[in-house]
Amino acid sequence: MLLNSLAVMLVIVIPTLVALLAIAWMFRATNHGVRYDPEFTYSGRIELIVWSIPTLNVLFLGKPRYRSSVSMASVAVRTNSRSIDWLRNGNHDFVCSGTIGLRLA
Secondary structure: OHHHHHHHHHHHHHHHHHHHHHHHHHOOOOOOOOOOOOOOOOOHHHHHHHHHHHHHHHHHHHHHHHHHHHHHOOOOEEEEEOOOOEEEOOOOOEEEOOOEEEEEO
């Protein structure tokens, strides 16, 4: 389980760090090959990169969680419960006087 968590973390962290270093290298002060454009408004490529990172996070983190929750669906749950009696106290507020217990089989 630890190696699976490490792999998921690395799938997210490594591309993020690579993108950070690439952007820092491209837009450094000594890079005179980059064109300065103060009228820049939209780039589909930047939009794709910006939205793909959170999408990949959801996909890579959601898949193992979905599998583990589906595998837990077959676990039997045994409950021990009592009825809950709602009583009024002197302030006209309702007070619970019962308990509920839950135990996994």
